[in-house]
Amino acid sequence: QVRLVESGGGLVQAGGSLSLTCADSGRSFVGYVMGWFRQAPGKEREFVASISWSSGTTKYADSVQGRFTVSGDYAKNTVNLQMNSLKPDDTAIYYCGRYLSGYYYRASSYGHWGQGTQVTVAS
Numbered sequence: 001q002v003r004l005v006e007s008g009g010g011l012v013q014a015g016g017s018l019s020l021t022c023a024d025s026g027r028s029f030v031g032y033v034m035g036w037f038r039q040a041p042g043k044e045r046e047f048v049a050s051i052s053w054s055s056g057t058t059k060y061a062d063s064v065q066g067r068f069t070v071s072g073d074y075a076k077n078t079v080n081l082q083m084n085s086l087k088p089d090d091t092a093i094y095y096c097g098r099y100l101s102g103y104y105y106r107a108s109s110y111g112h113w114g115q116g117t118q119v120t121v122a123s
Contacts, residue, residue: 002027002112004096009117012086020081020117022096027077029053033099034079035110036070038092038119045095047105051079059104063089086121093118 008020022034035050049060049070058070069082079096094117097110 002098004098004112004114006094006096006114006117009094009119011120011122014087014121014123016086016121017082017084018086018119020083020094020096020119022079022081022114023077029072029077029079029098033104034072035097035099035104036079036081036094037097037107037110038090038094039116040092043092045107047107048094049081050099050104053079061105083119086119088121088123091119091121 002024004022004024006022012018030053033050033052036048037045038048039045047061048064049068051058051070051072053072067085071080073080095113098112100109100111102109
C-alpha cells in the first residue's frame with residue numbers, strides 16, 4: 001500500500017530556504033511520476049513541480065521556476081523539493097502525490113497524497 005510521507009516544512013524568513021522530502025516507507029518510485037503541490041488557506045491545491053523517477057524529467061510551475069528544484073534521491077528512495085528565495089506567497093501546506101493519469105499540473109491527476117507539511121514564510 002502506498003503511503004507517502006512529507007517532511008521538512010517549517011518557518012523561514014523571506015529569502016530563506018527549505019528542503020522538503022517525500023518518502024514511501026522506503027519503497028522505490030521506479031516507473032512513477034511524482035508531484036509536489038501546495039495549498040494555501042482558502043485556495044485550491046496547486047501544482048508546484050513534478051519529476052519522472054525513471055527519466056528524471058522535471059516540470060515546474062511558473063511561480064517557482066528558477067527558485068525551486070525537484071529531485072530524486074535514488075539511494076534513499078525519496079523525492080526532494082529544494083526551495084530557495086522563499087516568498088510569503090509560498091506559504092502553504094505542501095503535499096506530494098503520485099501521478100495517476102491526466103494533465104500533470106492538475107491535482108486531480110494524482111493520488112496517494114501524503115498528510116502534507118506546513119511551510120510558512122515570514123515577511
